[in-house]
Amino acid sequence: MNPLIPLFVVTPLAGAFLIMIIGRYFEEFNKYFTSVLMLFLACISFYFLFLTGDRIFVYKVGGWEPVNRIPIGIYMVMDGFTAIVVCIINLIGFLSAFYSISYIKRYTAGNYFYALFCIMIGGMNGVVLSGDLFNIFVFLEISVISSYALVAFGVESNELEASFKYQILGGLASFLILFGIGFIYWKTKTLNIADIKVAFSRGHDKALYLFIQILLLSGFGLKAAIMPFHAWLPDAHSSAPSPISAMLSGIFIKAVGIYVIIRLFFNMFSVSEQIAFLITTLGTLSMVAGVFLAIGQWDIKRLLAYHSISQMGYVVMSVGIGMILISKSIKPEIASLAIAGGLFHLVNHAAFKGLLFLNAGAIEYTLGTRDLKEMGGLSKFMPVTSATSFIASMSISGIPPFNGFFSKLIIIIASVMAGYYLLAVLAVIVSVITLASFLKFQRYAFFNKSHDNNNKNVREVPFPMLFSMIVLSIICVLLSLLVIPGIREAILTPAIHVLTDPVKYSTSILAQ
Amino acid sequence: MIAYILCFILFLVGLYGVITRRNLVKIAVSLSIMEISTFLFFALLGYIDGGVAPIVDPADPAKVYVDPLPQALVLTAIVIGLATTAMLMAVIIRLYRKYGTFDIREIKNLRG
Numbered sequence: 082m083n084p085l086i087p088l089f090v091v092t093p094l095a096g097a098f099l100i101m102i103i104g105r106y107f108e109e110f111n112k113y114f115t116s117v118l119m120l121f122l123a124c125i126s127f128y129f130l131f132l133t134g135d136r137i138f139v140y141k142v143g144g145w146e147p148v149n150r151i152p153i154g155i156y157m158v159m160d161g162f163t164a165i166v167v168c169i170i171n172l173i174g175f176l177s178a179f180y181s182i183s184y185i186k187r188y189t190a191g192n193y194f195y196a197l198f199c200i201m202i203g204g205m206n207g208v209v210l211s212g213d214l215f216n217i218f219v220f221l222e223i224s225v226i227s228s229y230a231l232v233a234f235g236v237e238s239n240e241l242e243a244s245f246k247y248q249i250l251g252g253l254a255s256f257l258i259l260f261g262i263g264f265i266y267w268k269t270k271t272l273n274i275a276d277i278k279v280a281f282s283r284g285h286d287k288a289l290y291l292f293i294q295i296l297l298l299s300g301f302g303l304k305a306a307i308m309p310f311h312a313w314l315p316d317a318h319s320s321a322p323s324p325i326s327a328m329l330s331g332i333f334i335k336a337v338g339i340y341v342i343i344r345l346f347f348n349m350f351s352v353s354e355q356i357a358f359l360i361t362t363l364g365t366l367s368m369v370a371g372v373f374l375a376i377g378q379w380d381i382k383r384l385l386a387y388h389s390i391s392q393m394g395y396v397v398m399s400v401g402i403g404m405i406l407i408s409k410s411i412k413p414e415i416a417s418l419a420i421a422g423g424l425f426h427l428v429n430h431a432a433f434k435g436l437l438f439l440n441a442g443a444i445e446y447t448l449g450t451r452d453l454k455e456m457g458g459l460s461k462f463m464p465v466t467s468a469t470s471f472i473a474s475m476s477i478s479g480i481p482p483f484n485g486f487f488s489k490l491i492i493i494i495a496s497v498m499a500g501y502y503l504l505a506v507l508a509v510i511v512s513v514i515t516l517a518s519f520l521k522f523q524r525y526a527f528f529n530k531s532h533d534n535n536n537k538n539v540r541e542v543p544f545p546m547l548f549s550m551i552v553l554s555i556i557c558v559l560l561s562l563l564v565i566p567g568i569r570e571a572i573l574t575p576a577i578h579v580l581t582d583p584v585k586y587s588t589s590i591l592a593q
Numbered sequence: 594m595i596a597y598i599l600c601f602i603l604f605l606v607g608l609y610g611v612i613t614r615r616n617l618v619k620i621a622v623s624l625s626i627m628e629i630s631t632f633l634f635f636a637l638l639g640y641i642d643g644g645v646a647p648i649v650d651p652a653d654p655a656k657v658y659v660d661p662l663p664q665a666l667v668l669t670a671i672v673i674g675l676a677t678t679a680m681l682m683a684v685i686i687r688l689y690r691k692y693g694t695f696d697i698r699e700i701k702n703l704r705g
Contacts, residue, residue, distance in 0.1 A: 215666055222673045229680050238691045239702050241684055246703075248681050249611065252624050255677070259631045259670060260604075266663065267638050316703045 085125055086140040086157050089167060089210060090220075092118060093203035097196040104192040111195040112182045118199070119175035122206075126164070126171040133164040135575045137586070139212065139593045150591060152273045156212035158590060161575025165424065166209045166340050169431040172556075173331045174202045177324040180439055180549035183542065184324055184446060194234065194322075200227040201328065205336040212590060214262050214272045214349075218255070221304070221337050225251055228333060232321045243316035250313045254303035261296035264289065274349045275587035282351065294356050297345060305338020307397060308367030311390050315374075318389065319382035319451075323442020326382060330389040331435035335427055339393060343400055348579070348586040354408040361401030361504075368394025369507055372514045376521075379453045381441045384522065385434065388477065391511060392430045398508070399423035399492040402499050407581060415498045417577050421569075422491035424576055429484040429560055433476040436553040440470035443542045443550065444526060453522065457529035462539040465547050467527045469554040474523055476557045478516035484560035491564075596637055603630035617685045617695045621678065628674045632667050639663035 096118045104111040138159040145154025159167075178198060185191050204224025211217045229251065233244035266272060268289065269280035281290070299310070306314035318330050346352060346360070371391030378384035400423040406416035443466045444459065445451055460467040476483035479490075489512055496505040541547070562568055579586055607630060610623025644659035685695070692700055 215669075219669060219673065222677070226673075226676050226680055229684075233684055233687070236687055238688075238700075241688045241691060242700055242703055244684050245617070245681075245688060245700075248677070248684065249620060249624065252677055252681070253608075253611065253627070255673075256604075256627050256631050260634065263631070263634050263638055263663075266666075272662075320703075 083138045083140060083159070085129070086138060086159050086210065087142065088125060089122060089171075089206035090157075090203050092122060093199040093206065097199040097203070100192055100196045100199065104195070111192050112185070115178045115195045115199060116175065116182065119171060119178045119202070122171040122202070123168075123175045126168040129159060130164045130168045130572065133159060133161055133575065134571070135161065135578060137579070137589045137593075139590055147591070151271070152276055152591065155216055156273060156275075156590065157210045158212035158274075159210065160579045160586070161577075162340075162344070162424070162579050163209055165428060165572065165576055166336060167206060169428055170202065170205050170209065170332050170336055173328065173431055173435045173553075174198075176435070176549040176553055177328050177439075180327075180442070180546050181322075181324045182545040184322065184442055184546060187446070188234065188322065194231070197227040197231050197234075198325075198328075200224070201231065201333075205333065208337050209340055212274055214265065214274060214277065217341060218258055218262060221258070221341075222255060224333070224337060225255070225304070228317075228321075228325075228329060231325045232317045232329075234322055234325070235320070240320045243313075243320035247313045247317040250303055250310070254300045254310075257296050257300035257303070261293050261300060264293045264296070268293075273590075274345070275590040278349050278351075278584075278587040279591065281349075290350075291353075291356075294346075294350055294353075298342065298356070298360070301338050301342045301345075302363065305334050305342065305393065305397075306367075306390055307338075307363045307393070308370055308390065309363070311367065311371070314390060315383050315386040318386035319380060323382075323438055323445060326386075326442070327435040327438035330386060330438055331431045334389065334393060335396075335431065339396055339427065342397075343580065346404065347581075351583065352404050352408040354405060357401055357404035357408050361398055361405060364394050364397030364399075364401050365504060365507060366394070367391065368398055368511050372511045372518065376514060376518045380451045381444065381453055381522065381526070382438070382451055384453075384518065385437050385441060388515065388518070389430075389434055391515065392426070392434065392477065395489065395492055395508065395511075396423045396427045396430070398504060399426065399495065402496055402501060402504070403581075406499055407583075412499065413581065415495060417581055418491065419495035419499065420577050420580055421573050422488055422495050424573060425491060425563060426485075426488035428563070429476065429488050429557075432553055432556045432560055433473045433483075433485060436469060436473040436550060436557060437477065439546070439550050439553065440466055440473065443546055446542055446546070447539050453525040456526045458527075459539065460527040463527075463541050465541060466550065469550040470527070471523060472554040472557055474519035478519050479512045480516070482558070482561055484557055484563075487561050487564045597634070600630050600633045600637060603627075603633065606630075615697050617688060617697060617700075620697070621681050621685060624681070625674075625678055628677075632670060632674070635663045635667040635670065 100111045140157040142155040201224045204220045207220030229248050233240050269277050303310040318326050375387030399419050403416040403419035476485040479485045493505045493508050607623045607627030639660035641659050644657045647658040647661040
């Protein structure tokens with residue numbers, strides 16, 4: 082029992098209440114308090130990243146010990162995969178909170194903003210740490226409801242429309258997930274993920290098992306905006322305030338969507354070939370279609386949001402290839418490589434997409450527009466924003482030596498070695514189109530001749546915004562170090578062991 | 594078994610409403626119908642024929658109790674459903690103030 086684990090959920094939730102109470106009397110309290118709180122969480126998440134390794138920590142809420150080896154309490158689980166995702170959640174969360182110190186001046190009601198921000202962080206940490214299916218649902222709803230409110234935070238017509246669409250599709254997803262959980266409880270009489278795995282391995286009805294998998298895949302697929310379920314994402318992510326867009330695109334769809342899909346399909350269900358094939362197909366579809374939808378966009382935030390769909394497609398496709406190989410039980414080392422590529426790209430995407438949304442926010446902050454056609458020549462006036470967004474653009478397009486290059490390279494190598502040449506070719510083509518799309522972004526925003534006379538007044542954004550952007554661009558470069566064998570084995574390999582080993586997760590949790 | 598089928602039909606009624614209705618409030622109501630059908634499903638899962646309320650009676654060990662866990666789950670889910678509905682209604686009221694209509698065909702700024 083590691084007593085630090087519940088802090089990831091408790092501190093942000095308590096912080097949200099404190100902000101609402103104390104923030105009423107001290108005006109500046111909310112900004113600095115949230116940043117300090119997020120910095121604290123980021124520090125302990127790094128501590129766990131280096132501490133966890135191959136071990137699995139379990140925290141039993143309320144101290145309810147298992148009876149006859151049947152878990153009855155609520156479990157919070159920290160393993161290698163969780164540690165990585167918790168780390169990116171709290172790091173990007175800290176940088177977004179720090180960035181908001183200046184950015185939030187565009188809006189009134191700072192207390193509500195920061196309280197919702199903290200609740201969203203608490204919910205996401207809860208989803209990632211929970212070892213219990215129903216608690217995943219509860220924390221998911223906590224974070225999703227606060228994200229509905231944050232998407233509508235501007236209360237203009239576009240924001241409200243986007244939030245309405247998001248709520249309808251999000252509500253649909255929640256009921257699909259709840260139905261799936263109901264079926265699982267009906268068949269297994271337990272909600273603990275490790276215990277469900279054991280109960281299903283004793284024997285199950287094939288058709289119902291597949292039905293549950295499809296219910297959960299479509300529910301969490303809606304939250305993750307995988308291709309046929311993507312319609313809400315570009316609206317919601319482009320309408321939110323920019324630091325929140327960075328959170329939503331950078332970590333939210335990963336924590337409540339991709340993370341849960343990977344966790345459930347590797348550690349709770351036994352991987353079957355047809356589901357693995359379905360996941361790979363959906364991933365490929367969103368990878369290809371997302372980039373084609375992105376290339377025609379002129380609104381910077383919509384362009385970035387469509388690229389999120391496409392980049393998440395890379396992650397899902399790569400993990401799906403790993404799943405296919407595991408289900409056929411051939412070439413285990415290539416399966417590990419494919420999953421490593423997927424997880425690496427997930428971490429990288431959090432860094433560069435967060436950075437790109439913060440850049441878009443900086444441009445919107447100074448110019449007051451999101452339309453690429455109305456920009457131009459900003460590199461002279463905003464050198465730091467220009468440089469950081471150049472790094473992020475090159476990262477997302479997969480140009481060496483930035484991080485995106487290495488993760489895409491691993492994904493392509495893994496799909497070639499697994500014998501899926503078509504997927505490898507598609508991955509390369511999509512990467513080239515991404516490059517084209519981001520060259521357009523760079524050219525129109527920063528290098529074109531400025532055609533607006535007001536540009537004389539354009540200045541670089543204030544320090545907190547610059548700080549977050551610079552730190553994220555340094556992270557973008559540093560993350561490429563994860564390919565070096567020593568560092569990779571310390572950070573990525575434990576996560577892959579948890580996912581590829583079919584029984585390690587359930588046995589080591591039930592043994593504690 | 595018939596109860597489960599009726600519960601699933603209720604879910605489909607809600608889904609039909611969400612897909613076909615044009616009025617924002619009716620969409621929200623359809624979403625609530627789906628929600629209720631999910632809650633019903635959970636309540637049915639815990640039901641055991643002839644079971645009594647799960648308060649353990651030491652005098653009579655042969656007594657059959659209904660499963661209390663789905664009831665606890667459904668209570669949590671109802672609270673969450675309340676929050677979701679309240680949030681949705683708040684946004685609908687704001688939309689009505691902006692556009693002066695509940696018709697979803699009139700509200701289409703975001704395209705492409």
